Amino acid sequence: MSGPARATAHASSRAAVLDVIRAAGTISRVGLINATGFTGATISTVVRRLIDDGLVVETGRAESTGGKRRVLLQLNQSSRYAVGVHLDHAGITYVLTNLGGSVVARMSRAGAGAEDPPAVVERMAGEVGALVEGVGVGRERVLGLGLVSPGPLTPTSGMRLTPPLMRHWEDFPLDRALQEATGLPVVSDNDATAAALGEHWSGGVGASATFAALYMGTGIGAGLLVDGMAYRGASGNAGEIGHSCLAVDGPRCWCGARGCVEALAGPSAVVAAARADRALARAAGLDGGSGRRRSSVTADFAAVTRAARRGEPGARALLERSARYLAVAARTLANIMDLELLVLTGPSLAIAGSVYLPVVREELDRAFFSRAAHPVAVRLSRSAATAPAIGAAALVLQSELVPLRQGLRLPENLADSEPAPVERSSA
């Protein structure tokens, strides 16, 4: 038993040191000892191996503070890469990041639409190949592929709990298919969680390591980061703020409940309401739902947003109503998580964020439960459209850089390693 447990401890000390170096930018070995609590001998060994593997480089010396000038270490940013893929009905976004999480290439292609899953996977494999070859990075330096999607995905198999527009992906073993098609290890997560990770890794949230990313794409969700780690809950489905009830007898939602904010005010609801108003549908250039080409919710939502910007009062009213509902849901989320920072992100907020931002801000300023203790800062993401893909790549990097504490939980096999566990006495 001690073999695997020790291997985990070693892997995690390496990962912890890498993550501290990444977060610090540059740091000395003494700095690493202070930051991790490891002994000097451990730091020395781990750092030597990281340098041997090319992941870390020495980068000059700190200025003297009286004693010996200390050698500074930093990540060798271009030693490894990760692919991030954000798969959605409306579009597929790809990024290639270096070891520090900086984007070195990105591209957007047509969404999954109504295509058959195997055909989409084949196309994705070709597009990933083009992304990596386009910047001349050797395949052997790509650590893996992070895949994020609404769904959410289950950790080991295909997609489940799929939203209506992707129902035909249900039970398709997407991870495995993509792994076979690309030859890269695949890790997956849901898009809202990835968006939060992406905001954190791309530096969009400054020093804040505990915050929520309120994500609006085709649906509404949230990604939760606590101390820089994604909070995923029991099954990777944490953050489903879109299914917060704002009206106990409200309209039925596809999730089975009533009055969910997504059903009341999500992009699909906005588009449906716009289509139901003939004059508005015409003014916004929507096809009335009976056109030959069924456009995506995101594209239709963008059309409504453009109509609102042109001063179309019906479109403006729809968006403001949606924003008010989203703001109240954001308040519930802020009250439960006691947030200091909320980032508005995702494709639909990339389009209409300027309408939503002031309404969410006003609601939190006025009615956040703990406003006497602190305000909640609300920001529009600087990378609302690509944050999920960046987060997808970060998932891969985290598997190399995962913070130490993951390795420090009481192992589940502890009972096995203890021959005669005595029952714990309790009250």
Add this chain to the structure above:
Amino acid sequence: MSGPARATAHASSRAAVLDVIRAAGTISRVGLINATGFTGATISTVVRRLIDDGLVVETGRAESTGGKRRVLLQLNQSSRYAVGVHLDHAGITYVLTNLGGSVVARMSRAGAGAEDPPAVVERMAGEVGALVEGVGVGRERVLGLGLVSPGPLTPTSGMRLTPPLMRHWEDFPLDRALQEATGLPVVSDNDATAAALGEHWSGGVGASATFAALYMGTGIGAGLLVDGMAYRGASGNAGEIGHSCLAVDGPRCWCGARGCVEALAGPSAVVAAARADRALARAAGLDGGSGRRRSSVTADFAAVTRAARRGEPGARALLERSARYLAVAARTLANIMDLELLVLTGPSLAIAGSVYLPVVREELDRAFFSRAAHPVAVRLSRSAATAPAIGAAALVLQSELVPLRQGLRLPENLADSEPAPVERSSA
């Protein structure tokens, strides 16, 4: 800089080892090495000191698995104690626990009511003295006093954001006053968070270390435990599910928002509705709000619950309506946290839990967003009335037993300890 940082690392290795021993019940030194990732030398040193301090004892040997039989270690349960105090308008509950968190004495006394804060503190000091002396524990073996209350309390000073019934406690330096009056170090937290900790420490939730305690006392709140640690958010106010909006144009809540579940369906709302119905108020034995003695919300809520049990249809209807709202708020909480377990606790659920439990269960079975991935178990606490006080004592014990990872965060003073930090490159 390295001085304090090292001290923290040492303190936290001691705390981590203590916590692993507590969680395991009995464990060998080899087991500790596997569980913590520390070296044999570190474990040997830390364990020797814990034994010298009387906190840990050797307790025989494990059965042989071929090699040498290993010495087992366990907490010396009666070496240290902690006092837990749950202060509420309606009652004050006291517990004394041993180092393992088991309750060795408990008592309930009159609530804070309308008394002046200094008078209440003086009374509390006397009651704490009686509690400790009653079981013959020397004052020097009491680590400290955990104080929990609705409020929530701020970490360093008095109570703020006080609910309406305790408004006269606002800005009173409760922690300091109680510390002076008892001579014990005081740590404080809000009652819902403490209730979750109490459920965890009293073994009421089995192996689940990630769950929410839905707390209903005078108001509605929730305590969130993630991997056995309280999730407190930015200011200790996480879990404020009582201020989830269930009706955007609903009744105004004391928090400033509209349609909060606490305003729609909390014990105060139930009691107010019962009082407004003369026949029901008479049947339930409520004084109509104009009696000489103003009874507590909890006592009145208990009277309505008794009326419902006697078959009074109006009382039954009020409780069922309240339960339905609470169930929908519980679903929002479960969707955001992706819960596997929800424990119903707190004084009002100790009284009326049997009405609320089936309604919350039914709602989560039917409409929890991730029900295809896993169910949410809903349980009624076995110690709904004392869980907050047990959790208060656990706060004190955690300051001795705090898991290691708290000491492993990148220290905020890292920049200071690094003379010349180079700006991190980003995209």
